[in-house]
Amino acid sequence: MKYVSEFRDKTFIAPLVDELRRTIDRPLRVMEVCGTHTMAIFRHGLRAILPEGLNLISGPGCPVCVTSAAHIDGFIEVAGRQGVRAAIFGDLFRVPGTHGSLARAQSAGAHVEVVYSPTDALALARNHPEEIVVFLSVGFETTIPLVAATILEAQRQEVDNFAVFSAHKIMPPALAALLGDPELRLDGLLCPGHVSTIIGAAAYEPLAAGHGLSCVVAGFEPVDILQALIMVARQAREGRFEVENAYGRAVTWEGNPRARKLMDQVFEPVDCQWRGLGIIPGSGMAIRPEFARFDAEKRFGIRLADTPEPKGCMCGEILKGRKTPADCPLFAGRCTPLDPVGPCMVSSEGTCAAHYRFGQTG
Amino acid sequence: MCLAVPMRVIAVKGIENDYSIPQIGIVEAQGIEKQVRLDLVDRWPEIGDYLIIHAGFAIHTLDAAEAETNLRLLREMAAGVSAESGGEKGSL
Ligand code: SF4
Numbered sequence: 001m002k003y004v005s006e007f008r009d010k011t012f013i014a015p016l017v018d019e020l021r022r023t024i025d026r027p028l029r030v031m032e033v034c035g036t037h038t039m040a041i042f043r044h045g046l047r048a049i050l051p052e053g054l055n056l057i058s059g060p061g062c063p064v065c066v067t068s069a070a071h072i073d074g075f076i077e078v079a080g081r082q083g084v085r086a087a088i089f090g091d092l093f094r095v096p097g098t099h100g101s102l103a104r105a106q107s108a109g110a111h112v113e114v115v116y117s118p119t120d121a122l123a124l125a126r127n128h129p130e131e132i133v134v135f136l137s138v139g140f141e142t143t144i145p146l147v148a149a150t151i152l153e154a155q156r157q158e159v160d161n162f163a164v165f166s167a168h169k170i171m172p173p174a175l176a177a178l179l180g181d182p183e184l185r186l187d188g189l190l191c192p193g194h195v196s197t198i199i200g201a202a203a204y205e206p207l208a209a210g211h212g213l214s215c216v217v218a219g220f221e222p223v224d225i226l227q228a229l230i231m232v233a234r235q236a237r238e239g240r241f242e243v244e245n246a247y248g249r250a251v252t253w254e255g256n257p258r259a260r261k262l263m264d265q266v267f268e269p270v271d272c273q274w275r276g277l278g279i280i281p282g283s284g285m286a287i288r289p290e291f292a293r294f295d296a297e298k299r300f301g302i303r304l305a306d307t308p309e310p311k312g313c314m315c316g317e318i319l320k321g322r323k324t325p326a327d328c329p330l331f332a333g334r335c336t337p338l339d340p341v342g343p344c345m346v347s348s349e350g351t352c353a354a355h356y357r358f359g360q361t362g
Numbered sequence: 363m364c365l366a367v368p369m370r371v372i373a374v375k376g377i378e379n380d381y382s383i384p385q386i387g388i389v390e391a392q393g394i395e396k397q398v399r400l401d402l403v404d405r406w407p408e409i410g411d412y413l414i415i416h417a418g419f420a421i422h423t424l425d426a427a428e429a430e431t432n433l434r435l436l437r438e439m440a441a442g443v444s445a446e447s448g449g450e451k452g453s454l
Contacts, residue, residue, distance in 0.1 A: 257404075
């Protein structure tokens with residue numbers, strides 16, 4: 001089974017950890033940007049075997065976690081409208097807005113349905129011509145092209161009762177904003193695997209050059225993550241700050257131009273609010289005016305309010321890499337996956353959820 | 363949100379660049395079969411190729427040569443060979 005089993009070969013792990021230990025010659029702070037990496041690192045117990053001096057910090061790469069309370073409130077407002085059936089990715093269901101979540105809205109009578117793909121939402125629209133099906137969409141560059149393809153298909157098939165509420169975000173402007181924080185003092189970034197499949201490893205060049213930072217694209221198997229960490233450590237030892245790709249089988253230098261073309265055909269950059277990070281210029285992707293009839297915000301005249309984050313929740317500081325879940329007084333007490341206060345505890349890729357599930361207090 | 367495991371193509375329906383008919387692949391991993399859309403994939407796959415899938419769409423067809431390079435580097439690292447690292451942009 002080429003491409004899979006070779007990269008799960010556990011006999012690589014110990015020698016790779018040894019190599020990492022040999023390579024590190026000073027303490028390193030490395031941010032894993034992507035929530036899927038955070039989960040993989042916990043699931044495989046990597047934190048426990050990493051050499052001392054290597055400090056892994058979780059970043060803002062979980063699309064559910066960075067969705068602002070204002071967007072959740074907007075989602076709830078649309079889902080509650082007469083004749084609307086909302087379709088969502090499951091992780092969004094219990095994320096708190098200012099007053100409750102989509103789960104709460106559903107128990108109050110809203111139609112909310114979990115789908116696996118945006119095309120399932122379009123199928124719902126075809127099957128329920130008497131309703132307007134709204135896909136409440138969060139996601140990064142990996143997801144946005146799929147939603148673009150779905151909107152183009154809705155246009156081709158003239159499905160008029162389908163709309164998308166876009167809370168989409170793109171990664172490079174957020175990383176650039178984050179790296180402006182002098183407190184963060186990062187040596188390296190583990191760049192997200194499948195966002196990079198679309199945007200290409202080349203997209204990190206301005207970050208590496210501008211911030212004196214090693215940017216290494218990493219896959220999701222333990223050996224992939226170790227390989228990427230070794231690359232960061234080698235760069236640190238040799239005083240290089242470059243983009244390297246430790247996930248060549250899935251990520252190319254130029255990414256997937258076909259997917260990017262579809263994304264840019266349907267969406268355009270706008271300023272966007274991130275949970276905890278505030279408004280980041282050009283970091284959101286809104287539906288272009290040509291496709292306004294599929295834009296739920298326009299169709300329903302939604303205006304996003306300026307809403308505060310839930311009280312006491314430190315998600316913002318955690319997403320910025322400044323704090324860990326154990327620093328939050330609500331962690332594992334008032335805030336648990338069953339009764340979450342903030343989105344980082346809701347999403348299966350959230351940092352608080354990962355720490356809770358794998359019993360880490362640090 | 364990401365499915366990290368690539369899936370193997372067992373059938374391809376549709377024609378590259380022809381959007382008038384559905385572009386669909388049947389993929390398999392660990393005995394589970396799935397239908398995926400091929401509209402966005404960077405290289406049109408053949409039977410036996412592996413695909414990275416995200417929310418019902420294939421986003422990348424894995425490349426055998428790249429996977430080989432990837433694996434070779436891993437083996438060298440595991441063997442403690444500090445190959446001339448870095449600089450090989452776009453290749454590793
Ligand atoms: S533990 Fe809960 S309240 Fe605290 S930061 Fe995490 S999600 Fe927010």
